[in-house]
Amino acid sequence: xxxxxxxxxxxxxxxxxxxxxxxxxxxxxxxxxxxxxxxxxxxxxxxxxxxxxxxxxxxxxxxxxxxxxxxxxxxxxxxxxxxxxxxxxxxxxxxxxxxxxxxxxxxxxxxxxxxxxxxxxxxxxxxxxxxxxxxxxxxxxxxxxxxxxxxxxxxxxxxxxxxxxxxxxxxxxxxxxxxxxxxxxxxxxxxxxxxxxxxxxxxxxxxxxxxxxxxxxxxxxxxxxxxxxxxxxxxxxxxxxxxxxxxxxxxxxxxxxxxxxxxxxxxxxxxxxxxxxxxxxxxxxxxxxxxxxxxxxxxxxxxxxxxxxxxxxxxxxxxxxxxxxxxxxxxxxxxxxxxxxxxxxxxxxxxxxxxxxxxxxxxxxxxxxxxxxxxxxxxxxxxxxxxxxxxxxxxxxxxxxxxxxxxxxxxxxxxxxxxxx
Numbered sequence: 072x073x074x075x076x077x078x079x080x081x082x083x084x085x086x087x088x089x090x091x092x093x094x095x096x097x098x099x100x101x102x103x104x105x106x107x108x109x110x111x112x113x114x115x116x117x118x119x120x121x122x123x124x125x126x127x128x129x130x131x132x133x134x135x136x137x138x139x140x141x142x143x144x145x146x147x148x149x150x151x152x153x154x155x156x157x158x159x160x161x162x163x164x165x166x167x168x169x170x171x172x173x174x175x176x177x178x179x180x181x182x183x184x185x186x187x188x189x190x191x192x193x194x195x196x197x198x199x200x201x202x203x204x205x206x207x208x209x210x211x212x213x214x215x216x217x218x219x220x221x222x223x224x225x226x227x228x229x230x231x232x233x234x235x236x237x238x239x240x241x242x243x244x245x246x247x248x249x250x251x252x253x254x255x256x257x258x259x260x261x262x263x264x265x266x267x268x269x270x271x272x273x274x275x276x277x278x279x280x281x282x283x284x285x286x287x288x289x290x291x292x293x294x295x296x297x298x299x300x301x302x303x304x305x306x307x308x309x310x311x312x313x314x315x316x317x318x319x320x321x322x323x324x325x326x327x328x329x330x331x332x333x334x335x336x337x338x339x340x341x342x343x344x345x346x347x348x349x350x351x352x353x354x355x356x357x358x359x360x361x362x363x364x365x366x367x368x369x370x371x372x373x374x375x376x377x378x379x380x381x382x383x384x385x386x387x388x389x390x391x392x393x394x395x396x397x398x399x400x401x402x403x404x405x406x407x408x409x410x411x412x413x414x415x416x417x418x419x420x421x422x423x424x425x426x427x428x429x430x431x432x433x434x435x436x437x438x439x440x441x442x443x444x445x446x447x448x449x450x451x452x453x454x455x456x457x458x459x460x461x462x463x464x465x466x467x468x469x470x471x472x473x474x475x476x477x478x479x480x481x482x483x484x485x486x487x488x489x490x491x492x
């Protein structure tokens with residue numbers, strides 16, 4: 072049986088607010104307030120696939136493979152372009168290639184149960200004739216990524232441990248690759264020519280440990296580079312190729328296998344579910360349906376002073392081992408399209424302010440003042456919200472939200488409304 076959602080009056084905040092800030096759509100005379108208690112009968116949370124996003128210029132990339140008891144298996148691969156550090160080149164007399172080494176700078180922290188996970192890293196050259204300039208990570212997944220893979224340049228077993236001082240370095244292929252780069256140094260003249268000659272790299276990992284993990288790569292660090300080692304008649308030296316924010320693109324590509332979890336049921340079941348799932352990495356979002364507003368706003372003279380939808384994280388989320396998103400994006404469904412809500416949208420409607428995680432309630436307080444007022448004046452009987460983790464392509468966070476049918480009554484969405492007459 073669906074539980075009722077009690078709308079609680081919080082009188083203290085009324086007297087602490089200025090009229091212009093606290094009352095929407097009504098002028099109060101003599102500061103006389105009438106507080107009314109209502110019950111919302113139908114609020115439902117469910118899980119949906121997140122909108123696929125493509126971000127070409129991210130300075131953070133994710134690599135790894137891990138198993139999550141609630142979210143199944145998640146894999147992250149990285150596709151990136153590189154260009155010569157300098158276009159004025161002096162390789163000396165009779166240069167001879169020695170080796171090519173890829174170095175990636177890890178950021179602190181990891182995601183998953185294993186702080187140090189053994190993973191097999193594979194590095195591929197992007198196929199000749201393919202370009203990451205028109206790459207779309209909303210379309211290219213782990214299956215279609217194979218069409219971009221050219222020659223396998225390296226395969227190495229590595230320990231994914233960001234706290235380890237051992238650098239993340241992989242020697243690419245054999246001396247032949249270094250010799251080929253040197254022989255084709257005419258392509259180093261500018262970035263466009265080099266990207267056509269060398270379209271980029273694809274880096275992926277396969278977990279060999281019990282649970283695995285995902286790590287973050289900092290592409291803005293100067294030491295993240297591909298280094299060509301060579302010698303000439305007078306010296307032993309090197310030449311670097313770097314990701315550059317002004318002329319190269321990089322993408323994280325994700326694969327999610329939810330088959331061993333309850334998520335497929337949550338995605339397809341239209342009944343009220345006790346749990347709803349949110350996941351970054353182009354994973355999952357949460358849909359919130361609020362119905363019965365025609366009875367709640369039957370009197371035109373009522374106005375909203377403050378309204379919040381409180382989403383609490385369920386114990387099943389295990390926040391001790393899996394950090395929840397630091398903030399979420401809130402949208403509403405309007406004319407079958409997801410748009411930013413009036414409470415969070417910025418001028419122009421193209422960007423939004425996020426709602427931060429609140430550790431005091433172990434959840435998120437979603438502001439819906441303006442949204443409910445909009446429903447009041449437009450006589451809407453229902454509204455639908457969607458929420459997603461911020462930074463969906465550069466952070467691996469996830470959370471499980473307690474829905475209205477959750478066994479723990481203290482862990483579920485609650486609306487607090489103060490209304491004035």
